[in-house]
Structures are given as structure tokens and as C-alpha cells.
Amino acid sequence: MYSKVELLADVLHELDWLVGRDYTYANLAMMHVTRELAKVPEKSLPPNKAGYEVDRYIVKSIHTMVGHYELIGRRYEAIPIRVALRLQLGKNMGDLNLPDRQPYIMKELGRYYSEPTWRKNGYRLALLALLAEHMVRPNDQISK
Numbered sequence: 001m002y003s004k005v006e007l008l009a010d011v012l013h014e015l016d017w018l019v020g021r022d023y024t025y026a027n028l029a030m031m032h033v034t035r036e037l038a039k040v041p042e043k044s045l046p047p048n049k050a051g052y053e054v055d056r057y058i059v060k061s062i063h064t065m066v067g068h069y070e071l072i073g074r075r076y077e078a079i080p081i082r083v084a085l086r087l088q089l090g091k092n093m094g095d096l097n098l099p100d101r102q103p104y105i106m107k108e109l110g111r112y113y114s115e116p117t118w119r120k121n122g123y124r125l126a127l128l129a130l131l132a133e134h135m136v137r138p139n140d141q142i143s144k
Contacts, residue, residue, distance in 0.1 A: 004136060007033065012132040015089070016125060019098065023090035025051025034058070037135055061135045062086060069130050072123055076109070084108045085131050088124065 010033040021027050028051035029035070035042065038057030040050050062085050065078045086092040087105045102115040111123075118124050 007136045015128045023094045028054040080108045
């Protein structure tokens with residue numbers, strides 16, 4: 001069993017891992033901790049089906065983010081955070097590589113960092129941490 005801190009760290013690591021890859025069902029199926037949160041059985045589903053279920057969980061998690069969020073010293077409504085997360089993960093505009101999606105992420109957040117600056121300064125992780133925290137919080141809205 002995970003402590004909440006370990007669970008948060010593992011989910012954040014998986015989300016960050018996904019950012020560097022294609023947002024595909026095969027890659028989603030390899031996110032074991034997120035699969036567990038999504039209540040997707042480890043071995044009973046083929047990878048594409050398991051990945052589909054993880055995708056549904058991530059999309060629903062993003063969609064259920066409401067209220068305000070602090071990110072890099074600014075307070076944001078949930079909607080730009082949700083859009084930026086979908087762009088960061090490649091769920092939106094997934095046909096573009098990450099550096100090409102970066103301007104759209106920045107436009108959504110009203111920031112203007114290059115992709116290397118965004119990544120190296122930990123801002124990308126800060127954005128993903130908002131989703132990871134939401135995913136590990138006991139919340140009936142995210143449940144299947």
C-alpha cells in the first residue's frame with residue numbers, strides 16, 4: 001500500500017514520463033500506478049483496452065478539476081489549467097511534438113517560456129502536479 005506522498009510522486013512520475021512519449025493506449029497501459037487508481041485490472045485486459053480505460057480516467061480527472069489553482073505565482077481558473085494539461089500530455093494536438101505544442105500551452109496560461117525553460121525550471125512538473133494531486137485525492141467525482 002502506498003502512502004499519499006509516495007502515490008503522488010509515482011503518479012507525477014508517470015504523467016511526466018507520458019509527456020515525453022505519444023499519448024497512445026499502449027503507453028497509457030504501461031502506467032501501472034495510474035492503472036491502479038483507474039481500477040483497471042493489471043493482467044485481465046489487453047493493452048489497448050487497458051490504455052483506453054486509463055485514458056478515460058485521465059480525461060475524467062482533468063474534466064473534474066474545478067475552482068482555482070496556483071501555478072508559478074499566479075492564480076488560474078480551472079479551465080485554462082485543464083486545457084494546458086490536455087496540451088501538455090498530448091491529448092489535444094497530439095499530432096504536434098511537445099516543442100510545437102508549447103506556444104499553445106503558454107498562450108493558455110498567459111506565460112511565454114520556451115519548452116526547455118518550462119521543463120528545466122520545473123514548471124512542467126508544477127502543472128502536472130496539479131493533476132496528480134487531483135487524481136490521488138479521494139474524490140467520488142473521478143470514480144468510474
